[in-house]
Amino acid sequence: MSSSELMHTQFLSSLFDAALDVAQPNKCIPRHLPTKTSGKTIVIGAGKASAAMAKALEESWDGPLTGTVVTRYGYAVKCDHIKILEAAHPVPDENGLNAAYAILDEVSGLSEEDQVIVLISGGGSALMPCPVDGVSLKEKQEINQALLKCGANIVEMNTVRRHLSKIKGGQLAAACFPAKVMTLLISDVPGDDLPSIASGPTVGDTTTCADALTIIDKYSIPISDTVRANLQAGNYETIKPDDPILKNCENHLIATPQMALEAAAKRAKNLGIKSLILGDSIEGEAREVGKVMAGIAKQVRTFKQPIEPPCVLLSGGETTVTIKGNGVGGRNVEYLLSLAIQLAGEKGISAIACDTDGVDGAAELAGALMTDKTLELAEQKSIKPSDYLDNNDAHTFFSKLGISIDTGPTLTNVNDFRAIFIDK
Template sequence: MTSSTTAHTQLLHSLFEAALDVAQPNRCVPRHMPSPVAGKTIVIGAGKASAAMAQSFEQNWKGELSGLVVTRYGYAVPCEQINIVEAAHPIPDENGLNAAQAMLDLVSNLTDQDQVVVLISGGGSALLPLPYEDMTLKEKQDVNNALLRCGANIVEINTVRRHLSKIKGGRLAAACYPAKVTTLLISDVPGDDLSAIASGPTIADSTTCLDALAILDKYQIAINDRIREQLLKGTYESIKPNDERLALATTKLIATPQMALEAAAKRAQELGINSLILGDSIEGEAKEVAKVMAGITRQVRTFGQPIKPPCLLLSGGETTVTLSGNGVGGRNVEFLLALAIQLQGQSGISAIACDTDGVDGAADIAGAIITEHSLNDADKKGLDANAFLMNNDAHTFFEKIGQSVVTGPTMTNVNDFRAIFIDTLPT
């Protein structure tokens, strides 16, 4: 690896660190603390960042607290007054189910003198599985697994989840009534759709049971006849806008994908490099998004349009992977491998693509980095990049060439982070 390539790799790591830093709960929670009330203050929440959010809230709160927060295994941090429970993600388990029921029980029978603070981040939907009585956890797991594998986007996935749950789609906030409810959100969804973040447990939902059924049918996901009948009848309907039980509920976005991209752009500017933010909510099949990004990159590299090198192309959002091979998927590494194949080792180009929660797909790996030498390095090891891509096995590919990015739990989650560095045009 040349000295310039090493410098580019270090730059990309630095940008990712800047994106993570701005979305850390200890930075964004204290600025949005609600005021004390005459009655009790109860803190509840779910998501990969929720335990760190709870810790920050507890450290900055003056007075008594109690509560319960559920996070992914490995993402717990110590709290003194708020109970932290770990559960499975992305496929829910019994721990999540029990925590969801305990959370509902905790906020029952409150008064208008009390308040509930709800700490929500990405991953909260899988961590709060509470199906209706006529649906088993196993059936919920099967539907969840099928949605993750079929190529459905996060809005579609969470539309279904909201309508198969007793706690999502505004139902958690409704259970808190008549207490005041303040929800602090770290967004991990394209466009910061509030109802899609963790399936909106405290957010009114405009979608319907029939919308959920249409998504299941679109992707040919099997459900049993009794669940289909309940969806058709609207038995599982979520809480709708203007419901009086949400009148005292307020919501604050405290960290977003756009904030992460802007933090990376600021870091680059400090280093004397211009950036172009292409969008914070880019969606689509990872391989197809890579083709578009490769086209833009070549235009910049060859013609200096729409920005002149040296420069960075920054983007966020959530692509999808339709699993057809035997690999574990991972939308960021699939995007990156497809990008490398499209660019074919074009000189002066490096890129990073990582999930800001530290987990890309089903692997405890944040993502990877490519340089102009990545495909050549793979060839020397006898690795066929196209074969790995076709098998949805990009994580293995990058592990074998030593270009995985492993962060461990990041304690935040503002969706995917992508940065493409394009060096100066050759003279």
């Protein structure tokens, strides 16, 4: 790697580090502690950041508390008073089911004097499965896998998940009633849509069983006759926003994709580089977003519009990958490979794309980097980029070139982070 490539990649990695740092639970939790009540304080939660959130809460809380949270395998953080459970993500498993029941047990029989602090972050949908009557864990797993592969966006996926659960769509808050409930959320969804963060276990849901069935049919998701009949009859309905059972509930966003992008922009400014935030909620097929971003980068490089280089273009959100090949997917690397192909070695342009939770798709990798030499390097190794894109196997492409990013568990999750550096 040349000195200029190294400088570019180090700069981009520094921006990613800044985005991760601002969303760390130990930075966010202390600023959002609830007022103590005269009763018990119970802590529950689910998500890839939930264990780190629980640890930060314990360190900041002055008084007794107990509880249970569930996080992804490998994401546990030791706590003194809060039990940390681990389960599978993105496809739920038996441990997740047991964790959901343990969390419901924690909040049973509470009084108006008690309070529940709920710690929610991305991944909570899969980590806290609690299927409705007539749905087995196996069927829930199969539906979840089908949703992950079909190209549905996160709002669509979570609409279905809410209506096949006893705990999502405000139902966890209902289980806490009449206790006071404060939910602290780290957002990983476009637009910070509260019902979509971990499928909104403490948030009223405006969608219906009919909406869920429409999505199932749109993507031809296989379901049993029992599930279809119950959805058609409205038997799996969620808690609605105006339900009095939610009157004691508060929800607070403590870290968001926009905060991460702003932190990266601040880091760039401190390093003397202008930035332009293109959006925190960009969606669509990853490869198509890559094409669009390549067009914007070329406009900047050639015509100095809408910003003059040297500069960095920042974006977040959650793209999708419709898996048709044999690869493991990964929306960030599929975006990045598409971007590289469209740029075709355009001089002075480098980029990074990573999932802030450290896991992009089914691979234990956060994402990857690319420079204007990436395609040249691939050609030297007789690696054809288009073959890997067609096979939804971008992780293998970048791994073979040695430019994958492996962060391990980041203990937070504010969706995808993308940055394109354009030199003058």
